[in-house]
Each structure stands twice: as structure tokens, then as C-alpha cells.
Amino acid sequence: SAVISQKPSRDICQRGTSLTIQCQVDSQVTMMFWYRQQPGQSLTLIATANQGSEATYESGFVIDKFPISRPNLTFSTLTVSNMSPEDSSIYLCSVEDWAGQGTSYEQYFGPGTRLTVT
């Protein structure tokens, strides 16, 4: 199973600033995903990041607000730009791995980055 770390684990930022979240995986993976989990809510997929290509964003999320980098097969960053209090959430990255014969894929999640925007 993949082990994922994220930095920072939490941060408090002022509105109008930007924060870059790092996601590091202990093995090479093709697909990486970024999610947002607002307080008391479920997870929402922000984008899918493949190494060597532009990230694919879900409806409601745009590259200017959430630029993503994927420089290699073990690392990705998500930037939350021009932050407002509505961006206060937990941001999680995940990777996909084959779950075994007779099954499909499972995803491993990082511990998340808790962002508070004041």
C-alpha cells in the first residue's frame, strides 16, 4: 500500500494570499487526485493530476484558483490562490492502486492539510 505525506499539516492564512500544499508518495504512481473536505461535509474531487500532462479539473474548480503541478511520479502540489474564508477546508491528496485480482482500484489518502483563512 502507498504511504502518502502532505505538507503543511495545517496552516492559518490571510485572505488574498496563496498557499501551496505538497503531496509526496513513497512509490511511483500514475494517477494522483486532489480533494477538498469542507467542515462537516463529505469529500469533493478537485482535480486529477497525471505526470507530464495538465491536470483535469472537476466542475466548479478552475486552474487559476487551484493550480496543480505534477513534476514526477511521486510528487504533486496544489496551490490555493487568492484565498478567502470560503476556502477554509481540509485538502487531501490521494493515489490509486490496484486492489488485487477480481477487484478494481482503491485509493490511498494522505492525512490532509487543514487550511483556515482569516
Add this chain to the structure above:
Amino acid sequence: LAKTTQPISMDSYEGQEVNITCSHNNIATNDYITWYQQFPSQGPRFIIQGYKTKVTNEVASLFIPADRKSSTLSLPRVSLSDTAVYYCLVVSGGGADGLTFGKGTHLIIQP
């Protein structure tokens, strides 16, 4: 992917068996049923996945009837540490897709 419906919350007691049912009426032929568990301040964790009939691992069992329009996650002899949110998801067999999470079931285990 098929939308899933599951109870918002459930209560049980230590030592009991807990069954959480999920409906997915529009599941496609190559879709799998997958359950994740999430504790506060942690990312979701994969529990179990199945296509049909019954799947069992060291953590849980998953029962899927022949029509695959529903599934039941069974947690044997729960403990306080099983208090968490449990998400039922339908995932494509081909992978390469982000996951669509519903609201999940908030399971509270009492002593």
C-alpha cells in the same frame, strides 16, 4: 457513476454486529462497490470492495445480492474505535477516476 444512498447516521453498542446498507440502483456492469472509513482529522481508508455475492476480509464483510442494486457492509463485534464515517461508493472497474463521495453514514458506537 451510480449514485449511492445510505443512512445518515447509526448507533450501536460495543460487541454488536453492525450492518450498514447502501443502495445503488443504477450500478453499471463493470462497476464495483467499495467502502471507505474515515476517522476525524484523517483521510478516508479503504475497507472492502466487491462485485457480487460476499467478500470478507479481516475488517468487514460485504454482502451484494444478485441484482447488485444494494450492498451491506457488516462490521462484526464493533468497538468504540469503530466510531467513524463510512462511505459507500460505486467505482469503475477500469479505474483512473476520482471518487464521488456521498454524505456517508456516521456510525457511533456506545459502551
